[in-house]
Amino acid sequence: xxxxxxxxxxxxxxxxxxxxxxxxxxxxxxxxxxxxxxxxxxxxxxxxxxxxxxxxxxxxxxxxxxxxxxxxxxxxxxxxxxxxxxxxxxxxxxxxxxxxxxxxxxxxxxxxxxxxxxxxxxxxxxxxxxxxxxxxxxxxxxxxxxxxxxxxxxxxxxxxxxxxxxxxxxxxxxxxxxxxxxxxxxxxxxxxxxxxxxxxxxxxxxxxxxxxxxxxxxxxxxxxxxxxxxxxxxxxxxxxxxxxxxxxxxxxxxxxxxxxxxxxxxxxxxxxxxxxxxxxxxxxxxxxxxxxxxxxxxxxxxxxxxxxxxxxxxxxxxxxxxxxxxxxxxxxxxxxxxxxxxxxxxxxxxxxxxxxxxxxxxxxxxxxxxxxxxxxxxxxxxxxxxxxxxxxxxxxxxxxxxxxxxxxxxxxxxxxxxxxxxxxxxxxxxxxxxxxxxxxxxxxxxxxxxxxxxxxxxxxxxxxxxxxxxxxxxxxxxxxxxxxxxxxxxxxxxxxxxxxxxxxxxxxxxxxxxxxxxxxxxxxxxxxxxxxxxxxxxxxxxxxxxxxxxxxxxxxxxxxxxxxxxxxxxxxxxxxxxxxxxxxxxxxxxxxxxxxxxxxxxxxxxxxxxxxxxxxxxxxxxxxxxxxxxxxxx
Amino acid sequence: xxxxxxxxxxxxxxxxxxxxxxxxxxxxxxxxxxxxxxxxxxxxxxxxxxxxxxxxxxxxxxxxxxxxxxxxxxxxxxxxxxxxxxxxxxxxxxxxxxxxxxxxxxxxxxxxxxxxxxxxxxxxxxxxxxxxxxxxxxxxxxxxxxxxxxxxxxxxxxxxxxxxxxxxxxxxxxxxxxxxxxxxxxxxxxxxxxxxxxxxxxxxxxx
Numbered sequence: 035x036x037x038x039x040x041x042x043x044x045x046x047x048x049x050x051x052x053x054x055x056x057x058x059x060x061x062x063x064x065x066x067x068x069x070x071x072x073x074x075x076x077x078x079x080x081x082x083x084x085x086x087x088x089x090x091x092x093x094x095x096x097x098x099x100x101x102x103x104x105x106x107x108x109x110x111x112x113x114x115x116x117x118x119x120x121x122x123x124x125x126x127x128x129x130x131x132x133x134x135x136x137x138x139x140x141x142x143x144x145x146x147x148x149x150x151x152x153x154x155x156x157x158x159x160x161x162x163x164x165x166x167x168x169x170x171x172x173x174x175x176x177x178x179x180x181x182x183x184x185x186x187x188x189x190x191x192x193x194x195x196x197x198x199x200x201x202x203x204x205x206x207x208x209x210x211x212x213x214x215x216x217x218x219x220x221x222x223x224x225x226x227x228x229x230x231x232x233x234x235x236x237x238x239x240x241x242x243x244x245x246x247x248x249x250x251x252x253x254x255x256x257x258x259x260x261x262x263x264x265x266x267x268x269x270x271x272x273x274x275x276x277x278x279x280x281x282x283x284x285x286x287x288x289x290x291x292x293x294x295x296x297x298x299x300x301x302x303x304x305x306x307x308x309x310x311x312x313x314x315x316x317x318x319x320x321x322x323x324x325x326x327x328x329x330x331x332x333x334x335x336x337x338x339x340x341x342x343x344x345x346x347x348x349x350x351x352x353x354x355x356x357x358x359x360x361x362x363x364x365x366x367x368x369x370x371x372x373x374x375x376x377x378x379x380x381x382x383x384x385x386x387x388x389x390x391x392x393x394x395x396x397x398x399x400x401x402x403x404x405x406x407x408x409x410x411x412x413x414x415x416x417x418x419x420x421x422x423x424x425x426x427x428x429x430x431x432x433x434x435x436x437x438x439x440x441x442x443x444x445x446x447x448x449x450x451x452x453x454x455x456x457x458x459x460x461x462x463x464x465x466x467x468x469x470x471x472x473x474x475x476x477x478x479x480x481x482x483x484x485x486x487x488x489x490x491x492x493x494x495x496x497x498x499x500x501x502x503x504x505x506x507x508x509x510x511x512x513x514x515x516x517x518x519x520x521x522x523x524x525x526x527x528x529x530x531x532x533x534x535x536x537x538x539x540x541x542x543x544x545x546x547x548x549x550x551x552x553x554x555x556x557x558x559x560x561x562x563x564x565x566x567x568x569x570x571x572x573x574x575x576x577x578x579x580x581x582x583x584x585x586x587x588x589x590x591x592x593x594x595x596x597x598x599x600x601x602x603x604x605x606x607x608x609x610x611x612x613x614x615x616x617x618x619x620x621x622x623x624x625x626x627x628x629x630x631x632x633x634x635x636x637x638x639x640x641x642x643x644x645x646x647x648x649x650x651x652x653x654x655x656x657x658x659x660x661x662x663x664x665x666x667x668x
Numbered sequence: 669x670x671x672x673x674x675x676x677x678x679x680x681x682x683x684x685x686x687x688x689x690x691x692x693x694x695x696x697x698x699x700x701x702x703x704x705x706x707x708x709x710x711x712x713x714x715x716x717x718x719x720x721x722x723x724x725x726x727x728x729x730x731x732x733x734x735x736x737x738x739x740x741x742x743x744x745x746x747x748x749x750x751x752x753x754x755x756x757x758x759x760x761x762x763x764x765x766x767x768x769x770x771x772x773x774x775x776x777x778x779x780x781x782x783x784x785x786x787x788x789x790x791x792x793x794x795x796x797x798x799x800x801x802x803x804x805x806x807x808x809x810x811x812x813x814x815x816x817x818x819x820x821x822x823x824x825x826x827x828x829x830x831x832x833x834x835x836x837x838x839x840x841x842x843x844x845x846x847x848x849x850x851x852x853x854x855x856x857x858x859x860x861x862x863x864x865x866x867x868x869x870x871x872x873x874x875x
Contacts, residue, residue, distance in 0.1 A: 150697045219704040227697045253704055257711035261719065268814060273804035276719070276814075282807030284726050287719060294715075597675070605694035612693045616677035658832050664844040666677040 039564070040589040047564050047588075049596050054147075054560040057620055065620040067152035068560055072159050073138030074456070079163055080130040086170070087121035088520060090114045095480070095516040098509050101501035111497035112180035113199070117173050119183030120203065123303065124210055125166045127441055131306035132217055132252070133162065135448060136245050138456065140221060142551035142558060143239050145230025145567040145574075147601035148617050150223040153624055153660060158217040160628030165209035168635060172202030179203035182495060184296060184347075185266075187277040187288045192270045198639060201270060204263040205635045211256045211263075212631070218252035221245055227603050230550075231593075231611040233569040239549045240323060240572070243330040244309025247337035251298045251305070254341065259295035262288055271641060286351060293344035301340040303437055304404075307444035308333060308375060311397050314444075314451050315379055317547045318394040319386025322573055325378045332371035332378075339368045349417050350424040358417050365415040372408060376401065392466030396447025399474050403439025407432060410485065425495075428488025434481040446473070446526055453530055454544045458556040459537030465529040473522030479515025483508040548573040553581060566593040566602045569609075599665075616665045623660035630656050679843040686767030688843050702851035706858040709822070713862050716815045717869050723807050730873055731808045735801045737874040746789050747867045750823070751860045753782035757853050764849045769841045772849060773834060780830040783856070787823045794820065812870065819866045822859050829855060 039047055056062055056071065066072065093114050097105040106114065137155065141148055149155045172178050179199040181190040190200045225246050229238065266288070268274040275281040277288050316323055323329055345353060345361040379401055388394060410432040414420045423429065453461050487508050492499065499505055543552040552575050554563055565588040568580040575581070587593050595601065599617045604610055633649030676696075679688040724730045731737065760775030794816065803813040829852045836845050868875070 151701065215708055219701055219708075222704055223697050223700050226700055227694075253708045254711050257708055258715050261712060261715040265719065265810075265814065268803075268810065274810035274814070275804070275807045276723070276810050278807065281805070282723065282727055282732060283810070284723055284807075287722055290722070291715065291719070600675075602673075603697065606700075610693060611673050613674045613676040613688075613696075615697075616675070654828055658828075661832065661848075662836075664677075664842060666680065666842070666844070 038585060040585060043564070043588045043591070043594075046591060046594050046596050050561045050564055050594070051559065053596070053599060056560050062620075064625055065622055067148070067156050067618055067621060067624070069137050069141050069149045069152065069155060070456075070558060070560075070562075072155050073134050073136075075159050076129050076133030076137060076162070079159075079166065080126050080134060083121050083125035083166055084130070087118050087126055088523065090118040090121065092516055092520060094118065095513040097497060098499075099513040100510060101499055101503075101506055103498060106497070108497040109180065112182075112495070113173060113178035115495055116179045116182055116185075116203070117169070120169060120179070120207070122437070123183065123299070124207060125162075125169070127303050127437065127445070128214060129162055130445055131303070131441070132214070132221065132245070132248060133159065135306060135310065135445070135452075136217070136221055139452065139551060140224055140242060140245060141228065142554070142562055143242055143549050144225065144228060144233060145550050145563060145569060145602075146224065146228035147562045147595075148228075149220050150227055151220050152618050153621050154216050155220050156621070156624035157627050158213045158220065160625045161213035161216070161631060162210060164628045164632040165206055165213060165635075168209055168632065169202055169206035172199055172206070177202060184292055185288075186292075187266065187269075187285050188279075190266065190288075191277060201267065201639050204267050204270070205639055208260055208263050208267075209631070209635050211260050214252055215256050218249035218256075221249040222253070225249075226606045228601060229604055229609045230567050230569050231602055231604050231609055233574075233604075233609045235607050235609070236327070237569060237572050237609075240312035240326065240329055240333070241309040241549070244305045244312065244333045247334045248302050248305045248309075250334075251302050251337040251340065255295045255298035255302065257295075258291045259299075262291035262295070265291075267638075271638070286348075289348050289351065290344070293347045294341070296347060297344040298337070298340040300433075300436065301336050303441045305333060305337060307400065307441045308336075310444040310448040310451075311379055311400060313549060314393045314397050314447055315382050316386075316573070317451075317545045318391060318397075319383050319388045320546070321382060321386035322548075323378060324381045324385070325374070326572065328374050329378045332374040335371040336368065336375075339364065339371065343368060346414060346420070349414075349420040362415045362417055366412065369408070369412060376405065376408075392461070392463060392470060393447045393451035395467060395470045396443050396450065399470060400440055400443040400447065403435050403443060403477070407435030407439050411436065423488055425493055426488035427484040427492045427494055430494050431481050431484035431488060434477075434484070438477060438481070443473075446470075446523075449526070449530065451545070452551075453533070454537075454540030455551055455556050455558070457534055457537070458540055459533055460540045460544060461533040461537060462529050465525060469522055469525035469529055471522075472525055473519060476515050476517075476519030476522050480512050480519050481515075483512050483515075543575065546575075548575050550574045553584070564588055564594060566595060568593075618665045621660065623656055627653060627656045627660065676843045682767040682769050682841045685841040685843050685846050686765065689765050689846060696847055698847045698851050699854070702854045706854065710858065710862060713815075713818065713822075713866065716811070716818055717865055720811045720815055720869050720872075723811055724872075727807075731801075732806045735806070735808060738797075738871050740871055740874055742789075742793060743867050743871060746786055746793070747863045749782060749789075750786045750863050753779045753786070754857055754860050755779075756782070757856050761849055761853045764837075764841060764846050767841060769837060772841070773837045776830065776837070776849070777834055779856070780827065780834065783823065783830065784827055787820065787827065790816075790820055790823070815866060816870055819859075819863065822862075826852070826856055826859055 056068055057065055097103050177197055177199045179202055181195055188194055225242055265276040269276050275283040277283050277285050312323055343361055343365045346365045349358055450461055450466055487505055492505050540556050542555050550567055565584050568583040570580055571577055595614055599619050600614050601617055602611055603613045603615045605612050630649055630653040634646050637646035674688055676688045679685045756775045757779040760772045763775055764772035801809050803809045833848055833852055
């Protein structure tokens with residue numbers, strides 16, 4: 035139940051409404067720093083990239099429906115396959131989870147009124163948008179990258195990939211890396227400093243622990259990728275020799291740097307999904323999560339151990355046996371924290387009173403698929419097995435079970451779960467369940483046969499195959515599955531789109547949810563909470579006395595922070611109230627910085643160094659201008 | 669309850685800023701943000717240094733035949749200079765915390781002068797090195813110039829921070845500007861600290 039506004043507090047709420055009023059029209063959206071609006075921008079942008087990546091996937095599957103097809107040629111196939119991977123990982127899953135879900139929900143869950151750095155938040159979004167467009171300009175001009183999403187040298191070097199495709203990839207990913215790093219830092223500081231007074235770190239929802247772990251992983255995982263890309267561009271644009279074996283360079287250096295990033299990235303992709311699961315399960319089973327501290331620690335441990343397993347992607351390279359055995363053992367260790375979470379989810383569901391509504395269905399689907407993807411993942415820790423199956427469809431099957439099953443399913447469940455909060459309307463339950471079953475069936479039909487094809491030796495990334503290899507029937511089934519999967523996803527989209535206009539009013543708390551966001555109206559007002567919430571446990575909405583305290587505080591004008599664009603800032607561990615912060619409001623600088631930075635990357639690609647330098651100076655000037663006006667002067 | 673909590677952004681005079689600063693119970697958001705930026709930047713430089721040694725231990729001759737070993741004296745002296753510039757910066761932070769805007773400005777300006785001199789001298793050495801061996805001839809040259817260049821770029825960014833800070837401080841202290849002083853100081857401590865592993869790696873063939 036949302037906070038009722040006592041009559042004597044009406045004028046306070048009106049004052050907050052006028053202080054936090056958002057700009058209207060396109061200018062309002064361009065200049066916004068409101069975390070909910072930025073979350074919505076992230077949502078629709080990453081959804082557009084999801085659609086693009088989906089179309090690429092359907093083209094790939096259509097090409098492979100039978101042997102020797104000519105839907106697309108080999109060069110186009112390579113570009114589609116590469117851009118599909120890049121899009122889904124860098125432009126869809128991470129921005130959707132960290133950008134859309136993180137931005138929209140984290141401040142609400144911790145009782146804050148915005149992110150710690152609202153303008154940097156906006157800059158993250160605009161840079162993400164510009165970098166996504168940058169990568170797609172390559173594809174649409176026929177210069178898409180074509181060396182696979184992990185882009186191994188020497189194939190990706192100038193000698194073997196002479197066109198600008200790889201430059202679009204490398205510069206585009208560095209560009210988007212700036213956005214992701216800024217977003218990760220913002221999330222960490224928001225969680226550390228803006229929690230409502232009383233929400234000490236042990237009272238923080240598990241969702242926030244997952245996002246904290248992801249953000250720390252991003253801060254340390256992106257630099258190796260950016261260095262790998264930076265060195266690649268030095269090689270390609272300026273003739274350096276980092277990866278050139280002939281002149282003292284080393285091709286395996288790329289693989290090491292890439293996978294030091296690449297494996298933590300897997301956990302960066304799935305940890306937010308774990309966070310979503312730990313939000314949905316308590317609500318729909320009406321009980322608290324089993325083993326709360328263990329699950330919190332497991333979330334952090336997964337992110338940490340994820341940094342020590344990268345060479346299991348390189349077992350076929352010919353590393354020393356000591357190295358491979360170490361990494362095989364480390365890869366097995368990561369099963370422990372993953373297993374803790376898995377058993378905690380299952381036990382919570384089994385010992386609660388589950389309501390099998392759409393959001394919980396997606397989470398149960400996720401648990402099933404994560405177990406399957408996890409089991410095929412553990413198999414790769416067996417070195418000979420890995421060496422046999424590397425670069426076959428078995429790998430493709432495994433990581434789609436993990437990425438689509440374990441990461442995207444909870445995201446879809448999360449869309450249903452928080453749809454009433456974001457829009458104020460309910461989705462259609464029947465169509466919600468239909469969309470789940472369609473997607474679940476499509477997913478398994480598409481990706482399960484890939485295990486068998488991989489064991490039969492079908493290599494990944496090949497644009498076609500011969501009719502005499504016995505792979506035809508399973509490939510046809512996969513393609514049918516892909517279209518079924520697309521139908522499932524379109525059903526999700528249609529359900530939510532129609533419900534946006536026709537759905538029944540949701541009210542503030544349609545699920546009897548456990549976390550704070552359900553205490554404010556749906557959709558939440560720009561200031562989130564008229565009174566900074568009182569918190570004494572991680573299940574704030576189930577603490578009736580605290581919610582009553584909020585109503586009293588609102589009536590008495592206590593903790594309402596109505597003198598300006600204000601929020602509470604607290605100490606890192608104990609969440610003792612330290613200061614009241616004046617938060618920045620609307621600003622043109624974020625889109626300006628992103629456009630200036632786009633100029634830098636575009637002119638580097640064109641090798642116009644002077645122009646790139648000028649745009650770099652403009653970027654710095656814009657950053658200086660942005661910081662010139664102080665928050666209290668707004 | 670909320671009545672007793674500081675509205676820190678309202679501190680817009682030297683004195684009020686010092687009072688807010690002395691009453692803090694935890695580090696402000698911007699300070700933690702800078703620590704995280706430093707963490708990610710340190711990882712970047714760490715990857716470059718790791719790349720250096722990865723490449724080095726894959727070959728026998730380092731530097732390759734025909735390239736002379738780096739000379740020790742000047743890079744070490746310059747690094748000492750950069751580290752020394754932390755002292756006036758540290759004093760500048762203390763002055764700013766005490767509300768002494770003018771003293772803070774002078775101390776930060778003197779630190780900036782040392783840092784700018786450092787960068788000028790290092791660019792001179794960099795060009796001198798470029799005349800001896802090129803980054804596009806061997807992997808040794810590639811990693812040498814990329815690593816040293818990346819460090820110099822960090823110094824250049826720091827100087828841009830300094831320029832912004834000095835311009836702002838001319839108008840006296842506010843809570844926001846004091847935070848600026850503290851985070852830019854942190855950044856410089858990081859740049860000076862990483863200068864040590866960078867210069868030791870750079871000079872490694874001669875050590």
